[in-house]
Amino acid sequence: MFSRPKRFVPSGFRGFAQNANDGLQTPSRLSGKQKASRNGATTQRKRESVKGMEIENAIIRLEQVPDALIEISATDLHGLFPQPALIHLGGDQPEPLFVSVLLHGNESSGLAVVQTLLKTYASKPWPRAVSFLFGNVQAAREGLRRLDGQPDFNRIWPGTELGASPETRWAQKVYADMAARGVFASIDIHNNTGRNPHYSCVERLDGQSLNLGVLFDRLVIYSPYPKGTQTGAFKQVCPSVTLECGSPGEASGVEHAVEFIEKCLRLPEIPCQPPAAEDIDLFHALAQVLVRDEVSFSYDYPAADLLLRPQLDELNFTELTPGTLLGKTKPGSPPTPLPLIARTDDGRDVAGDYFRIENNQLVLTQGSMLCMLSMDERIIRQDCLCYLMERITEFSTSHVN
Ligand SMILES: [Zn+2]
Numbered sequence: 424m425f426s427r428p429k430r431f432v433p434s435g436f437r438g439f440a441q442n443a444n445d446g447l448q449t450p451s452r453l454s455g456k457q458k459a460s461r462n463g464a465t466t467q468r469k470r471e472s473v474k475g476m477e478i479e480n481a482i483i484r485l486e487q488v489p490d491a492l493i494e495i496s497a498t499d500l501h502g503l504f505p506q507p508a509l510i511h512l513g514g515d516q517p518e519p520l521f522v523s524v525l526l527h528g529n530e531s532s533g534l535a536v537v538q539t540l541l542k543t544y545a546s547k548p549w550p551r552a553v554s555f556l557f558g559n560v561q562a563a564r565e566g567l568r569r570l571d572g573q574p575d576f577n578r579i580w581p582g583t584e585l586g587a588s589p590e591t592r593w594a595q596k597v598y599a600d601m602a603a604r605g606v607f608a609s610i611d612i613h614n615n616t617g618r619n620p621h622y623s624c625v626e627r628l629d630g631q632s633l634n635l636g637v638l639f640d641r642l643v644i645y646s647p648y649p650k651g652t653q654t655g656a657f658k659q660v661c662p663s664v665t666l667e668c669g670s671p672g673e674a675s676g677v678e679h680a681v682e683f684i685e686k687c688l689r690l691p692e693i694p695c696q697p698p699a700a701e702d703i704d705l706f707h708a709l710a711q712v713l714v715r716d717e718v719s720f721s722y723d724y725p726a727a728d729l730l731l732r733p734q735l736d737e738l739n740f741t742e743l744t745p746g747t748l749l750g751k752t753k754p755g756s757p758p759t760p761l762p763l764i765a766r767t768d769d770g771r772d773v774a775g776d777y778f779r780i781e782n783n784q785l786v787l788t789q790g791s792m793l794c795m796l797s798m799d800e801r802i803i804r805q806d807c808l809c810y811l812m813e814r815i816t817e818f819s820t821s822h823v824n
Pocket of ligand 1: 527530577613614
């Protein structure tokens with residue numbers, strides 16, 4: 424059983440100086456200290472000007488905070504920002520910390536994190552400039568990850584495998600804007616379904632990315648797949664992490680992320696020396712596990728092709744033994760040998776190495792660890808069932824890229 428270890432803050436962060444942004448353009452200082460808009464007129468004008476616009480033109484760029492943003496719910500946010508919005512706020516250090524929230528519309532913790540920070544800094548200067556991106560506001564309205572017909576807003580960033588679309592062009596513009604500002608670091612805030620500890624995901628194994636990850640929690644996942652994530656794009660220009668803050672609505676996830684961002688805002692630089700091996704639990708998400716499109720599945724409908732094990736999410740981050748039961752298959756179906764696909768970083772299907780059907784039972788063939796097992800059937804179909812994990816122990820020498 425993997426138990427969530429004690430929180431850890433690497434001592435190297437205190438006063439450690441490195442050239443975190445070598446090679447990046449340093450923009451001139453942005454607008455002065457944040458001031459809340461008192462009359463809402465700016466917001467009103469912005470709201471009218473973007474009505475009906477294609478998303479690719481819909482970077483609502485503000486340098487003030489609309490009053491209504493401070494308390495608004497994720498489901499009502501579309502009333503303030505009918506399209507994704509980007510807010511730039513000046514701070515003592517000019518290179519901005521980029522924080523994106525609601526790329527998945529049902530993952531509301533990020534909005535609460537931003538609101539907490541806006542209250543904290545309403546009447547005092549930010550230690551560092553910040554840029555807040557509010558992503559899929561239309562899916563947030565419905566409480567959904569994405570709307571039918573929309574691409575996943577965390578698969579559309581530069582490096583995506585998706586074809587060009589208004590959404591990919593919009594993401595490219597946001598990326599270019601932040602790169603031109605000399606972005607200091609990038610933080611993308613998410614929730615997941617199912618029981619999971621808090622952890623971060625990185626898409627590079629360099630010292631800066633790992634130090635940023637471990638500043639949130641000692642549990643860090645290296646996950647270079649799927650392509651087109653915000654973190655995967657920003658790794659090209661700055662240290663970048665995805666935060667997984669538990670289930671939406673949990674106060675502990677919001678508090679944890681706020682505490683982390685406060686630390687980031689005060690960092691003069693991010694150390695390049697990787698954290699010591701004993702200070703990090705680092706795993707590689709070696710394959711994304713999906714249910715085949717043609718296979719029906721359920722947690723509670725016995726006639727489905729694949730009846731998943733009840734409380735499957737209890738197995739998250741657990742060292743599982745060969746033979747562990749994951750579900751039952753209907754006799755005579757599905758027609759394919761396995762109901763699952765396990766897709767590696769380079770697109771291979773390794774499901775046959777990890778799963779087999781034995782007397783109509785879906786079991787593990789070898790000792791494995793799974794994470795992000797979801798109990799939400801819609802999320803499983805839209806995203807995945809889980810990830811297959813392996814521990815990385817030699818990261819400081821063999822995995823740095
Ligand atoms: Zn998400």
